[in-house]
Structures are given as C-alpha cells and as structure tokens.
Amino acid sequence: MKKYTSLNDIKNLSDTVQKAIQLKENPYQFTDLGQHKTLVLLFFNASLRTRLSTEKAAKNLGMEVSVLNITNAWNMEFEDGTVMNLSTSEHIKEAAMVISQYADMIAVRAFPTLKDKEKDTSEIVLNSFIKYATVPVINMESATDHPLQALADAITITETKKVDKPKVVLSWAPHPKALPHSVANAFVHLMHNMDVEFVITHPKGYELDSEITKHFPVEYNQEKAFENADFIYAKNWSSFNDYGKILNEDPNWMITKEKLGNAKFMHCLPIRRNVVAEDAVLDGENSLVIEQANNRTFAAQIVLKEILKTMSKEN
Amino acid sequence: MKKYTSLNDIKNLSDTVQKAIQLKENPYQFTDLGQHKTLVLLFFNASLRTRLSTEKAAKNLGMEVSVLNITNAWNMEFEDGTVMNLSTSEHIKEAAMVISQYADMIAVRAFPTLKDKEKDTSEIVLNSFIKYATVPVINMESATDHPLQALADAITITETKKVDKPKVVLSWAPHPKALPHSVANAFVHLMHNMDVEFVITHPKGYELDSEITKHFPVEYNQEKAFENADFIYAKNWSSFNDYGKILNEDPNWMITKEKLGNAKFMHCLPIRRNVVAEDAVLDGENSLVIEQANNRTFAAQIVLKEILKTMSKEN
C-alpha cells in the first residue's frame, strides 16, 4: 500500500480485514517495523477517536507520532496563482513539501465546508496533500470520505456476522446540526466491496451523491428497509442536492429498540442519544458502537503496517 | 491500587511516601513495567504542572502518553436520558467506554463550575469516568479534590520535617478570582493521614465543607494559628457556604516573611506574588513550593506504578 486516501487503496479487502483481526490479537508483533519512522497527524478539525486510535496504532508499530492541530494561526492557501495578500499565510505547496521532510507519513483530517459544494467535492485539502506531499498520505476523514472508519466497520461486520451474506441497512437519522456525507459515502463504498444485501433508507431530499449510490436500492420507507436486517447503520447527513441544508429533523426517523429488532446497531460516534438512536438501542446488547470504535485502532494499524512494508521494500 | 481518585485509594500512606522517595532517587528502575501501556490525559481545564509531571512520570515507567485537551469542540453530556438535541454532542458513556479501549489508564482534570454547588459536590465528571471507564481512572484535580497534589505534599513534608509531629497550618490567603476548594480539601484529607498537629485558619465565611474539616480546629486569628508552626500551607478558596463567592480580599491575610517566621512555606502553585504571599516568602529559604512541584512527578509515578503492578498481577 502506497497511501490510504480511499478504500480503493486496499487491493483485497477481506484479506486486509483478516490481517487486522490478527493484529488485534497480537498488536505488538511488528514494533520494529516503525522504528525511526514518524507519523504526523494534521487536524484541520477536532478529533477524539481518530486522534487516539491512530496515535495508538502508530505507537503499536514502534512509530513516533507528532500531532498538529491546524488552527486559525495557519490559514492555508490551496488555490494556485493567488496573490497571498489577504488572510492566508502559507501555501499548501510549501506546507506539504516541508512536512514531508519531518514525516514518513502524513495523516490529514479536513472536513467539508458544507457551503461550497464544488470545493468540497473536489477534496481540495486532501488532494493538495496527495499532490504536493512526497510521503504517503492517510485520510483521517476528508470532505467526502472516511476510509479508516469504513475499514473499521468492515472488521466489525466480519467479526459479528452470523450469515454469509447479511442484510445491511444504512439509515439516515435526525440531528440538529448539518453534518458531512463522508461517513455515509465511505460506508456505501464499503458495501460495494463486501458480500452483503445492502439497502439505503432516508427521507426524500436526502439522496446521497448518485455517483456513489447508483448501484444500490433506496427505500424511502424506513420500516420496510429494516425488514430482516442483520445490521442497521445509522448516520445523519445534510442534504447533498440542496447542499448542506437540514431539510427535516423528523424524530420518527430515530432508531428505536423496537425498530432495531434483532439487528445489530452500528454508528461511527459521537452519537446524540435520543436523537439519532434512543438509549435502549445504545445500552442494549445489539449495539456494536463501542467495538466499532475499538476497531479503529486496528484499521489504522493494518493501514500503517502495509504502508511501512511497502516503504521498507522500496529501500 | 486499582484507581487513584482520592487519597482513600492509598492503603498505607507513609509506606507509599517512602516508595515515592525511593523512586525519586532512581526514577528509571521500572521502565519495563509500563511497556505497551498507554496513559491518556484528558484535560477539561488547562494545566502546566499536572500535565508535565504526570507525562514525565508515565514516561519514566516506559508508558506511552496521549494528551487530549477537551475544548468546546466536544461538549460532553453527563446526564442520563437527555434528548441530546442542543449543544452536547457526545455522552460520557460512549466517551469513557471508547477511550478505555485506547488507554490502559485514563487521567482526568475537571474543575468545578463554582456556580452549581450540587453538581460540583456530586463530582459528576470524575464519577462518570469512574462509572463508565473500563480501565483505572486517575484524578488530576476534580471539582472538590486534588489527591496527586496531596500525595506530593505528603512527600515534601516527610522529606522536610525536623520533628516527629510537626505543627501544620492551612491558611486561606487573598486572591482576585474565585478559586476551587479542591486543593484545600485534599490537604485537609491528607492531614487526617499524617501524624501532625493541624490547624485551619481563614476569615469568617470561608469555612470549608464541614464534612471534611469536622475533626480539626479552625482558628479565625491567623497570627494565633501561626504560633509555633512548622509548616504554613497557603491557599485561596472561594466561599463554600455562599458558594463560589469572593467575600473578602483582605490583604492582611497575605503571608509575609514576618508572619512566616521559621516555618516552612507551602503552596501548590501557580501563586500570585504579593497577593497570596509576598516576594520575600517565595524567594526566601523557607519556601518549599519548587520542591512541592518537583514531587508531583514522583507522586504521579508511584501511583502509576502501583496501578501497573495491580494490572500485571491480574493478567
């Protein structure tokens, strides 16, 4: 693996998931691989799970980790040819090339604006790092994607499923704030790569990017979508077509224990209790959310390990 | 030791103090004990001494340390059953359970509101971590307690005292801001566990929680309280009865070199010079404040070490 910016960077998903599960059983078997290698984590947005799990994954491999929170002190310029006489003080070209000299890998988190659809869809921050960094880049959630979460979810589903081809439902759920599409997109992308029956359900107007969802059925009736589900993955997102808008906070879309039935409940966290899902779901036996978060460590660790292996072969 | 959230978690204080003094002489004798163990430090409030000393203590034991400053980006919910459709974005249940998967111990700093007495007294943040975390919790100063400071003070007094049963005075001192009771409470708690003659002195209206102070005399005349003192511990706190209020900034309560006499001067730092104590006290030979801060490292280190030992026995 030469980078990890989307699930496409994984050649064989089920093989990678199996390797991650083996790492989980014995996380310290490759502590030499990361020796004298530095991972720089760049956060343009705050992070709890991603920060701690990625840092732990790197240290499990013997790497050094530097965490940099990019605040207003660095207003980075991403456009080419700009006369930088306004608020931006450093161009991504220099930033990415410079950090590449202090890091053996750069992991980046950069959320969407949810205001400028074109800019968000172009993944200007992540793609600028890919373009200008001279070391492997890892996506810790970008404007439209969250492949480390997707890989953790693949591990969780693989560990938990009781049938060969489970039915998985991705359900929109209410939320008081406008949220990105990245987790939903990454999960849809994941579903392309797993042997599942997959259905998406949401109120009308909440259609995701059709380029991403085009091969999957959308069922606007949540109850119908949930029939015989093995896994229900809840997530809020703002409208994609009426970009970044909240069209609806209908509490009837909240996941309840009754709706869940025997299905396993998944969510990437953080979750707003009694808004996205009721307490009885999160405190019930069918919730996988804590294990999903646990698997973030091993998703990150297998990615780092595969990149380290590629680097050591090249030398 | 299975956690360290109050001085009560220490079974034998003088034995623990002796072990800390031995660690201080040779801090690197247990670097294997912390191998592949991660300490996560969670700061809901800023920290200098606690941050650096606890981090150093952990690294002295070979542990990995992750520091997370909890800013407004994470507004955590601590109440059960809330419909989280307002400002809080993550419930402590998930946060504590999730962080427990990335950490072998969690250390938490969370100051009081000084506005809601019931909430502060209930120690909602610390107790929620104790309740929901699945790994040992360490108190890095909570709403009403600061047991790492108390343990460091025990080390300092033990190293310095010249008589078997010294006279120790805790004196309120002026301060322009309303401050918590945690350090004062922790010190009173410590005095229960040491062989000392202990007196508390403060202006009327500044009585601490009587549940904590009930076995000790309060002397409202500072001069009288200081007679024949071996140690004078200065600290400001806001009113407990008229909760969180500043009743008095009377500069006559400032500790002066003249008042101090031959007693040793103690304070947890940071200290406002010429408000809490005059320069001549802090710059004089009788000041122990720098050594108290130094002992924070070894207080933290003995606590971490005892918890690591318990963990390794359980495995």
Place this chain on the structure above:
Amino acid sequence: MKKYTSLNDIKNLSDTVQKAIQLKENPYQFTDLGQHKTLVLLFFNASLRTRLSTEKAAKNLGMEVSVLNITNAWNMEFEDGTVMNLSTSEHIKEAAMVISQYADMIAVRAFPTLKDKEKDTSEIVLNSFIKYATVPVINMESATDHPLQALADAITITETKKVDKPKVVLSWAPHPKALPHSVANAFVHLMHNMDVEFVITHPKGYELDSEITKHFPVEYNQEKAFENADFIYAKNWSSFNDYGKILNEDPNWMITKEKLGNAKFMHCLPIRRNVVAEDAVLDGENSLVIEQANNRTFAAQIVLKEILKTMSKEN
C-alpha cells in the same frame, strides 16, 4: 554547548555546520545520548516548522518531548515586584524553576509585541527563562532573534555554494502584516560568521537595528544590490525605527524570477506567494526554501546533541 539562545553560543560555526551535515547523513547514530532526557517545548506563539523539526531532532537523539502551548490560560508575569492582582496568574520565576524540574532542556518561542520596542529589545521572555531556568534554554525564535533558523541557513548555504566566498543579499520584501525582525537579525548575525560578501537592501525607513547591521553595507537600490548575487534571502520586516509600523507595501520589491537570475533563492517560510516572491521563483530550480526547512531538523539536532554532550560530561 551549555545553551543555545543566540548564534554566539556556537564556538566554531563551520565545524558545527559540518557536524550537522554528518548528522543529516545518519540521524540515528546517537539515540543513546538522549535516553531518559526530556525536552519541553514552550510555545507562546504558534509554530509548524519549528515545532515539528525540533521534536523530530530530539526524538532522533532518543529524547522524550513534551509540547506545551501557552495560551491565555497562563498569563505569565515577567516583572519583578508586581502585586499580581490583575490578569497574570503565574510569575516566570516559579514557571521556569518548576518546568526545569520536569525538563532536561527548555525550548521557548516568544514573539515580540511589535508595540513596545523597549520590552521587545530587552527580550524579557527569553531572558527570564535564561535567568530562572536551572536547565539549558534553547531559543525557538524570540522577540529579536532566531538562531535555529540562522544555523539551518548556514547549513543550506554551505551545502549549496559553488564559490568559496559567495555574494549574499538580504532583501526586504513586501507583506500585508507587520512582521518581527528576528529572522533578519539572525541572518545578519550569521553573515558575520561566514566567509561571504554581504549586502542588505530595503526601502528607506526599513533600516534594521544599527547595532546589528553596522558592519555591512545597505544598498537602497534592490536591482543594484542583486548584481552578481549567489544567494538572495528575502524577508519582510516592519520598521525598526518607526517601531512595528508598515511604511510601504511596494510590490516592486517582490522577488521575481527575472530579478533572481542565477542566484539561489532563500526564505525561512511561511511565505506569501506573489507578494514576497512570485510563483516562478518558488517553483523554480533555484529555490532553496524546502531544503532550508529540512535543515531545521539538523540544526536543532546538532544543538541538542552538543548540549547533551556537555550535560553528560558534567555528570
């Protein structure tokens, strides 16, 4: 080396540069030297390059690193004798002495106010750390100096120069914000210690501190200054005489590819593209800015190594 607060702390510059170049070839040859040694990085101002390069340099030597961003939560007092009943909550005396107990070296970044010339020129923050810290202090850019940048620049010039005594020009360049003099001062200081022909060029009114520049010619005609230059070092600074003011943003002072000719281009970064220098300069083959940033690691590493060596001899 007992500290590194100015270029004066280096006894033999060319020897130190050669040792840094050797470290760059094999950065991990002294990993034992820093064992059980902690470097505390204190940032009163934000940092990208300095933070990451200094952290990497320390870890390359086997040191532990703690990074502390000093925010408004700690308003430090630097004046002696103050009655601290206003906004400052901790005196530098305690802070420096306390941190010295958690650190084997303290590195400090503290920018000038650009409002109070006397205060800035007195280097009150850096000098207070030097005065009160009981461990070696490293300057990570102070009010008037940036000796780690200067050392990195010495490495870059030494690696790149094609003639024994190159012509080096320091040119003021436009910038929309008022910037410190520290990089320019440090570079002038460096030029005293290298075998170069050195010229300073800037618009009238932008004279640097004459105490620093007095041995070098100032040429107000940029074109003339650039004739036959081997290295052009661009940097904006605010007025020193009309302290902290922007007198002029004349875009004619921007460095262009045409002006640069065959000279190498240097800048400490971050740089505002098409304001300080045009894209064609930064993207051209003659730009050394990325290599200058790379050399920050080895400048810091040789400094840390020399201080560690002195410490180990003293023990």
